[in-house]
Amino acid sequence: MEWGFYCKNEGKLSIVSSFFFIGAFLGLLSSTAIFDRIGRRNGAIVGSLISGIATIIGTWIPGYEALLIIRILQGYGQFMNFTGVYCWVVEFAPSHLRSSISALVLTGWSAGYLVMVLIAYLVTDWNYLFLAVGITNIVLIAPLLIYPSSPRFSLVRGKEEEAKRTLESYSRICNNEISLKKFKLVYEDRVQNYWAQLRDFKKYPTMLKETLLCMLSWFIVAALFYGFTFGWSKLNPDIYISYMFAALGNTVAFSVTIPACHFLGRKKAMILFLIACVLSNLLAMPNLKISGKWTLEYVASLIGSTSIGAAFAVIYLYTSELAPTSHRGMIMSLSSSSARVGSFIGTYSNQLYNVADRRVPLGVFAVLTLACATAVFFLSDTTDRVIPETPDDVEMTRNEQRRAKRYTKNKSHTDTL
16 A cells, blocks of 8 residues: 555556566476475475565565565465465375365465455554564464375385375374284385476376366466456455455355365366356446446456356366376476466456457457366366376376277267167
8 A cells, every 4th residue: 555556556566466476486386396306295384484584574675676576485485385285285185075175275275365354454554564474474384394294295205104104193183093014005116306207298198288288277267367356456445345355255266166076076167167257258248237336247257256266276176186196296386387377467467458448358368268168178087086196097097088988988879779
């Protein structure tokens, strides 16, 4: 407020927001080599430290230019932290609960969004605001220090005893203590070399194809998601109320994915949410006033924001299930980094309304969403399937799915004859 981001110069708001995503992009590119080396949990701790320390330093920033540097460091650390935590949680979750647990993790993100709005409302001095948020970042490292690393990751790294200790500790938490000393765990030990991982994309074409399709989907979904998010300020003159509703809208969107994924599966749920987003863009085109303050465009924006928020939640889960454990950190980081490019563009998307008829950007958004739905159509469904551990598992599973699909198709054709 003090520097006129919301009241005087909306361009400055877009720049400050986009610099955060530049940092996030750089952090996620770095994470492609971190998560599969030192682990998801340790990578998340490093990210939280970077973000927390940078935010505390921001308490004493002298001006706007210094703020941009702080925003880069905040983005660098925060997305490294969140991606690491998400990969870590997914690898613990059983298949039948994974969609629910994924939604709960993202709902926690929305709850954090609400907390940030509350802190900003209560702490009006931006110096103390940075200090409060930075300290919160550091304090929230505590849960990461308590829980162990993913047993899946330990096995991929060849650390069988560490994986056994992790599983035994969780059995104690569940009041069903077991000992694995006499058990021999079956796993494929892999040498986690960064360049070898990159070469694997050439060796395993299915993994390459699915990664590229996921990166395209993340790019489009993020551009639309952050375009809607930064447009909430138009719905109410009070910026705090606007962003509070944005957080509540995201909470509803993430919660909706639980029944959608349960009844429809990942693939169909994702396509359904994207179609709803296409329809919301088309619905926003007519100039129709519903009441004194509400127009059809605003209603369509609410529908579109909820739909693309749900799609954002599903693509997180979908990608983590498609990627093998050995490459999950790299693939999630690559996908999320492509999303940061989309996020960067999304923060400026509202500026299009100032230079063109609003039907033009709405039409562009509708076409992009259809392109995303097409990309998802060519991905394999992962509903209720065991997540792969290695690229060999990906190739084998997809080949089995193709054979089963051909068998079902041929059988149906034979029965018809």
